[in-house]
Amino acid sequence: MIANPYQPLNATIIEVIDESPTIKSFVIEPEQPFTFDTGQFIELTLPGRGEAPFTPSSSPALTERMEVTIMKAGHVTGLLHECNPGQAVGIRGPLGHGYPVDAFVGKEVYIIGGGVGLAPIRSLLLTLIDRIGEFHRVVCRFGARTPEDFIYKPALFGPWQKINGLEITCTVDQANGQWSGPVGVVTEIVKPDDVDVNEAVAVVCGPPVMMKYVTLRLVEHGFAPERIYLSMEKNMSCGIGKCGHCMIGRYYACKDGPVFTFAQIRKYPNIWD
Amino acid sequence: METVFISRFELLLDALAQEMEVYAPRCGAESSTFVRYDPKAPDGVAFNPARLCTPAKEFLFPLRERAAAFPHPLEPEAARPFAVMGLKDCDLKALRILDCVFLEDDEFRDPFYAARREAMFIVSSDCTEPTDSCCCVLFGGQVFPESGFDLNLSRIRDGYLVQPGSPKGAMFLSRYLDRFAGVPSAALTERQHERQKTTEQIERLNAAYRLDRKVDEIVQAGQDVPLFDEMAAECVECQACTRICPTCHCFYLFDTLDTDIFARMKMWDSCVRRDFARVAGGANPRQILGDRTRHRLLHKFVYFLERHGLYMCVGCGRCIDACAGGLDLRELLTQLNRERVSKGQG
Structure with a gap:
């Protein structure tokens, strides 16, 4: 860690990928190799404009460059969407605690994601795919508003469908002509017998309302709150557990999270808002 | 180095001002705050009977400061030594709390806070007249400090007792021995008595707010x-x-x-x-x-x-x-x- 935790490391955007009408991925090359654990996050600075927290969507195995998938949602993300390759940026991190992948070994990993929530999940998936033989099964349930809104479409509907030990089902709120899969919100394809609820671990990432109802559904199915891992989106500003913006009860989402078990945070007020 | 006696507040202020910037209390009718002490123009600086209106956090954690720069990184620099006088036990306990956040974090220290904290020389003092809103006793505080200071002042009838609370404080006193005198007989008993009197006063102020649970x-x-x-x-x-x-x-x-x-x-x-x-x-x-x-x-x-x-x-x-x-x-x-x-x- 550099001595000044507020100072970003210089980096450059080297590629911009259109993922969906409102989401782009940015390939970023840091000035020096950058390591992180899957699920940890970074603060991405657009110099002079501001910074915002993102969980890298690339594999932690790559240290020379990383990918960050960004939905146009606010001030900084809006400006980032205007950026082209060559743009100077800054990154701080890695920050917080990610997914405890070693604790998933030998188990069924049940991953439920929605919208841009697939970004952290992609990094996790790439990690799991590298070690796919170590897990009992990896079962994914992904949702998007329409087929166009899915991000990572080439991998999602291509090579990932053919990996042994990885099962992916996608649903959309609204179908179009080509869609042959399920239609409905992602909770509708979360079934009690998808995995063994007494043994499996669940990973949930998506818009707040989706995370809420999926988590409640999992609990209803018998999942222990200790085995439901949530990637919490809060207003992480300093990223180092001091500025107070991202507090969830006693926890700082930036320092203690952003990945929490439901058991850790369920007693605190308004966690889904 | 043991506790010493000074007859006038200014003697200590001037000694401090020879070595560093000094911020000292100034109490007006409506409000009180820390001001930069200039030995040539003392400007109403005096011993404060209670905590000041403004907190001491600004000395360590300013309202606004530069924390990073681009493209050339901002390297935290050492701060120049400075003294702050007039802190009370509540102020020292507040610094302890800020230390937990900015300094003693297991992973991340705030380098700007750390530099200023290192450079800060703390002169605290016993409370002699709590304000109407003082309620430290409800939260485990007291009217005189026992730790967390470099020097602590206790007002007695003819002057002040100066107690060192750190090696830095003791070293300082040893450099200015000519300004200080030994502790007059019965002065420690008088300090004890004053502390007791102020404690009773603040207890009375807060009698209606006593809580029966933590x-x-x-x-x-x-x-x-x-x-x-x-x-x-x-x-x-x-x-x-x-x-x-x-x-x-x-x-x-x-x-x-x-x-x-x-x-x-x-x-x-x-x-x-x-x-x-x-x-x-x-x-x-x-x-x-x-x-x-x-x-x-x-x-x-x-x-x-x-x-x-x-x-x-x-x-x-x-x-x-x-x-x-x-x-x-x-x-x-x-x-x-x-x-x-x-x-x-x-």
């Missing part, structure tokens, strides 16, 4: 009562309570563009502000004011205690003086305590 238990048990929402009805969201609080330390990072360089400013923020916890997507866990007032007290008395073993409140009463809505922390806690008792949780 504050964290009261706040924890009371978090569901509508009192916080009623409190919110009086709050005008001016954020004065968090600005004036010696322990509140929330801040935000704000990037500014200045031609081709950018500066990242670290500025005080307040959890009372409506959009404080709002995320870019629009979600806001504490959009309702009652949820923010509730969170503020839970942070102070429950969450901080869980993390650091201390209340994030020292009972200085500044928030009581500053509140534009007339809210009084002591009354709120007393009321929460009553609700708890009436609900049969006692």
Whole structure:
């Protein structure tokens, strides 16, 4: 860690990928190799404009460059969407605690994601795919508003469908002509017998309302709150557990999270808002 | 080095001013604060009988400072030595709390805070006349410091006793032996007597607010009562309570563009502000004011205690003086305590 935790490391955007009408991925090359654990996050600075927290969507195995998938949602993300390759940026991190992948070994990993929530999940998936033989099964349930809104479409509907030990089902709120899969919100394809609820671990990432109802559904199915891992989106500003913006009860989402078990945070007020 | 005696406050001030910048108390009829001491123009600087209106956090954690720069990184520099006089036990305990956040974090130290903390020479003093809002005794505080200072002053009839509390303080005294005298006979007994008298005074001031359970238990048990929402009805969201609080330390990072360089400013923020916890997507866990007032007290008395073993409140009463809505922390806690008792949780 550099001595000044507020100072970003210089980096450059080297590629911009259109993922969906409102989401782009940015390939970023840091000035020096950058390591992180899957699920940890970074603060991405657009110099002079501001910074915002993102969980890298690339594999932690790559240290020379990383990918960050960004939905146009606010001030900084809006400006980032205007950026082209060559743009100077800054990154701080890695920050917080990610997914405890070693604790998933030998188990069924049940991953439920929605919208841009697939970004952290992609990094996790790439990690799991590298070690796919170590897990009992990896079962994914992904949702998007329409087929166009899915991000990572080439991998999602291509090579990932053919990996042994990885099962992916996608649903959309609204179908179009080509869609042959399920239609409905992602909770509708979360079934009690998808995995063994007494043994499996669940990973949930998506818009707040989706995370809420999926988590409640999992609990209803018998999942222990200790085995439901949530990637919490809060207003992480300093990223180092001091500025107070991202507090969830006693926890700082930036320092203690952003990945929490439901058991850790369920007693605190308004966690889904 | 043992405790020594000085006849006049200025003798110590001038000795300090030979070595470093000195910030000393100035008390007016309406307010009191720290001012830069100039030996040639003392300008009303004098011993303060109680904590000042303004907290000492600004010396370590300024309202606004540069925290990063681009493209050339900002390297934290050592701070020049400075002395702050007139801190009371509550102020020292508040620094202890800020240290937990900015200095003693297991992973991340704030280098700007650390540099200033290292450079700060602390001269505290015994309280001799608590203000109407002083309530340290409700939160485990007292009217005289026992640790956390370099030097501590106790006012007695003919002057002041100066007690060193650190190697830095003792070294300082040893450099100015000619200005100080030995402790007069019976002076220590007199100090003891003064401390006792002030303690009784502050106890009397707070007799009506005595709580029969620990504050964290009261706040924890009371978090569901509508009192916080009623409190919110009086709050005008001016954020004065968090600005004036010696322990509140929330801040935000704000990037500014200045031609081709950018500066990242670290500025005080307040959890009372409506959009404080709002995320870019629009979600806001504490959009309702009652949820923010509730969170503020839970942070102070429950969450901080869980993390650091201390209340994030020292009972200085500044928030009581500053509140534009007339809210009084002591009354709120007393009321929460009553609700708890009436609900049969006692």
